[in-house]
Amino acid sequence: xxxxxxxxxxxxxxxxxxxxxxxxxxxxxxxxxxxxxxxxxxxxxxxxxxxxxxxxxxxxxxxxxxxxxxxxxxxxxxxxxxxxxxxxxxxxxxxxxxxxxxxxxxxxxxxxxxxxxxxxxxxxxxxxxxxxxxxxxxxxxxxxxxxxxxxxxxxxxxxxxxxxxxxxxxxxxxxxxxxxxxxxxxxxxxxxxxxxxxxxxxxxxxxxxxxxxxxxxxxxxxxxxxxxxxxxxxxx
Numbered sequence: 066x067x068x069x070x071x072x073x074x075x076x077x078x079x080x081x082x083x084x085x086x087x088x089x090x091x092x093x094x095x096x097x098x099x100x101x102x103x104x105x106x107x108x109x110x111x112x113x114x115x116x117x118x119x120x121x122x123x124x125x126x127x128x129x130x131x132x133x134x135x136x137x138x139x140x141x142x143x144x145x146x147x148x149x150x151x152x153x154x155x156x157x158x159x160x161x162x163x164x165x166x167x168x169x170x171x172x173x174x175x176x177x178x179x180x181x182x183x184x185x186x187x188x189x190x191x192x193x194x195x196x197x198x199x200x201x202x203x204x205x206x207x208x209x210x211x212x213x214x215x216x217x218x219x220x221x222x223x224x225x226x227x228x229x230x231x232x233x234x235x236x237x238x239x240x241x242x243x244x245x246x247x248x249x250x251x252x253x254x255x256x257x258x259x260x261x262x263x264x265x266x267x268x269x270x271x272x273x274x275x276x277x278x279x280x281x282x283x284x285x286x287x288x289x290x291x292x293x294x295x296x297x298x299x300x301x
Contacts, residue, residue, distance in 0.1 A: 101125025
């Protein structure tokens with residue numbers, strides 16, 4: 066994992082320097098930007114392996130940067146928010162962020178999140194821990210191609226973020242079984258998540274908008290109230 070490029074976008078120089086110090090101490094190459102426009106430009110020119118992105122930025126806020134990057138790249142994005150409000154967290158995840166950390170945070174926690182996302186990305190690229198690379202899973206009109214890391218719905222390609230794909234795969238591979246939110250957090254995000262389970266709910270909602278004929282009345286991903294989610298079994 067040493068040598069991976071991490072872009073830090075924050076308008077507080079002291080925070081940027083501390084994050085940069087801890088990243089470089091762990092062997093990462095740290096790139097920095099101090100406003101949203103500069104951050105977006107560096108994301109496009111430097112192609113970092115991961116982005117740490119503050120929400121409150123001059124010139125272009127972090128939400129707008131996140132949304133634009135997600136339309137162009139699948140790079141993992143960690144949002145930093147000082148507000149600690151659920152709206153900010155949920156809105157950021159809806160725009161395509163993979164994770165969030167609320168200020169003030171411990172640098173140990175932030176590094177753990179960085180390493181977990183990069184480790185998961187490496188495993189996905191190598192196929193480690195996944196089923197046979199030529200495996201295809203089909204749920205109704207939805208088709209997951211593991212070798213191509215691609216999803217189609219009624220034959221049309223659907224653009225999923227890495228976390229959306231991982232979440233759909235875990236649910237589909239366990240078709241008929243109820244997956245708790247805590248289990249999905251650990252399985253998909255790759256570590257014991259120190260936050261609420263709203264992250265899973267947001268990603269499920271995003272998945273439904275992309276694969277369900279009617280997201281308000283889901284055909285594929287069923288909510289099991291008080292427990293979690295499941296992909297309905299063949300006999301359901």
